[in-house]
Amino acid sequence: MTYHSHLDKTISADFGDALLASLAPDGGLWMPDSLPFYTPMQTAELAAMNFWECAAELAEHFTDNAIEKDKLRALCKDAYNFDVPLKTLKGANLDVAMAESNDEYILELFHGPTLAFKDFAARFMGRSASELMKSSGQTRTILVATSGDTGGAVGDAFLGQDGIKVVILYPEGGVSKVQEQQLCTIGDVNSNVSAVSLQGSFDDCQQLVKDAFANQELAKKHNLMSANSINVGRVIPQSFYYFWTSLQIKAAHPGVPIVYSIPSGNLGNLTGGVIAKKMGAPIDRFVVGNNVNDPFVDYLKDGEYIPRASVPTLSNAMDIGRPNNFPRILDLMDKDFEAVSSLCWGASFSDQETERHLRRVFAETGYIMCPHTAVGHLAMNEFSKDVERPFIKVTVATAHPAKFADSVERIIGQEVPLPEALSKAMQKEKRVTKLEPNLSALSDYLDTL
Missing domain, CATH: 3.40.50.1100 (Rossmann fold)
Incomplete structure (x- = not known):
């Protein structure tokens, strides 16, 4: 099964390329070329499964042999352990x-681990990307804008994964106190996850991510990958x-x-x-x-x-x-x-x-x-x-x-009452960098990582 740009159906990619490239070359969003349709008899079989087993069956269509079936099942079992x-x-x-x-x-x-629905997508995406990158030897810088929960889920999902850096952009004053504490305390001072506070709205953060991907020199220099919902690996x-x-x-x-x-x-x-x-x-x-x-x-x-x-x-x-x-x-x-x-x-x-x-x-x-x-x-x-x-x-x-x-x-x-995960985060010291919401400032920051 292949994917196409929503702007031009002649531009296509397989699952691995669509996931790691985030956006199509023309700036379009990747869309699956087809969707499976499950009959009542098939849905009855899926209903009898537990959640992770059902997820693995559904995911098999979308990944289309990019990930071996046994590995895909293990990936879903690990991702959906809640x-x-x-x-x-x-x-x-x-x-x-x-x-x-x-x-x-x-x-x-x-x-899930970050107490938000974004864990479902981020954990599947993180494990899929890691599996695909093992054989290629690639490195990636994940650039993600968050209005609160996406950044925490993505940071947690990719924490400690070799060859991957995560940069979380969030609007200063635009997330809750607990969310900000969670975003800014993922891992330790040497972790591969960094939080950046931008002086602007979430729309400014989101636009900056799009601008970074549109700048081919910057995107290629840092091998950028998005974990926002512009990435088809987030919505599937x-x-x-x-x-x-x-x-x-x-x-x-x-x-x-x-x-x-x-x-x-x-x-x-x-x-x-x-x-x-x-x-x-x-x-x-x-x-x-x-x-x-x-x-x-x-x-x-x-x-x-x-x-x-x-x-x-x-x-x-x-x-x-x-x-x-x-x-x-x-x-x-x-x-x-x-x-x-x-x-x-x-x-x-x-x-x-x-x-x-x-x-x-x-x-x-x-x-x-x-x-x-x-x-x-x-x-x-x-x-x-x-x-x-x-x-x-x-x-x-x-x-x-x-x-x-x-x-x-x-x-x-x-x-x-704060769940244990949030209680621990509230006791940690925040690590955050403040930036102006422009491409020059972001580019200079990425060069320091």
């Missing part, structure tokens, strides 16, 4: 015996958890439509969901929750896409005014607005609405959401108002609330 729970707001796990009394679930994607693994969890829900609720609500910024998570559906996952629709940075929600209303400068919000990881993966959504849906708007429904919410909802959910159920998850749950509630037939509601929980403890504790009036 739970992927579906829970009710009362904290109970999905249970077939109790299914009749439940129609709403929270898909907790924050049980995000289809795995939609595919597997929708099969678990179908087994518990046969014949009932399933709708996922996704708090969205760069649209990588939604792209993974759309890929899963096109492969045969039993998903009826997607609800997209935005904060006030909502160009995609606006697009769903009238088909006009207008990117804009982002503004800071409580749900900072979604403070993105120019989502990278919008072209991928269009490519997957054949640039058909009616098809996109039939599959996706969207709504956006202010910080005040997000705070009220987070507080209310905690008061009524005891469940603590991070601000992003609260936006997704708000969107699901809004969508549900106009739906008369029964359906299963699944809100995607993207991060542990402790990663936003400074905001969440203020909102609910109660301390949020």
Whole structure:
């Protein structure tokens, strides 16, 4: 199976080249030439597997012999050594015996090492890249922009890997205190992971990464590789958890439509969901929750896409005014607005609405959401108002609330216990370099590594 540039389908690459090159030579995003479609009999077999086994089966199509099957299975088993729970707001796990009394679930994607959904993609990507580079003897500098969680997940996934340097760019003052501490304490002073604070927004960070890749001299000099969701190796693994969890829900609720609500910024998570559906996952629709940075929600209303400068919000990881993966959504849906708007429904919410909802959910159920998850749950509630037939509601929980403890504790009036990994990070000394958001400053910094 090969990949093509979304700008020009005649430009192609195999999985290894697409992963390591990040962008196509024309600046386009790599897209798979085809997607497998699994029949009901095949999905029944996949549903009986545990998550990592299902992920390995799905990944085999996308890697297309670039990684041997046994190595791919070992890679997925190692990458996905944590739970992927579906829970009710009362904290109970999905249970077939109790299914009749439940129609709403929270898909907790924050049980990986950095407590955010980005671990699913970063760990698969990191291990795949390492496996591919073993035989080539290449070295790489990974340049990644983060609005909060991507940098930590990528840094953790590539920490200590030979031949790889990781440079994490994040907006100064644009991530939570806990997120920043996590970003700036990966490894030790001699580690291959560096954090860089830029004076600007996440959009500035993202644009600087794009500018660096567009500068052929700089990209070649440092053998740059992206780990942002512009890299197809980031979005493909995000289809795995939609595919597997929708099969678990179908087994518990046969014949009932399933709708996922996704708090969205760069649209990588939604792209993974759309890929899963096109492969045969039993998903009826997607609800997209935005904060006030909502160009995609606006697009769903009238088909006009207008990117804009982002503004800071409580749900900072979604403070993105120019989502990278919008072209991928269009490519997957054949640039058909009616098809996109039939599959996706969207709504956006202010910080005040997000705070009220987070507080209310905690008061009524005891469940603590991070601000992003609260936006997704708000969107699901809004969508549900106009739906008369029964359906299963699944809100995607993207991060542990402790990663936003400074905001969440203020909102609910109660301390949020820090998981052990975050507690250890908070005790470490930060290592960070401050830069102006321009290519000259970044180039000078890369020369020092």
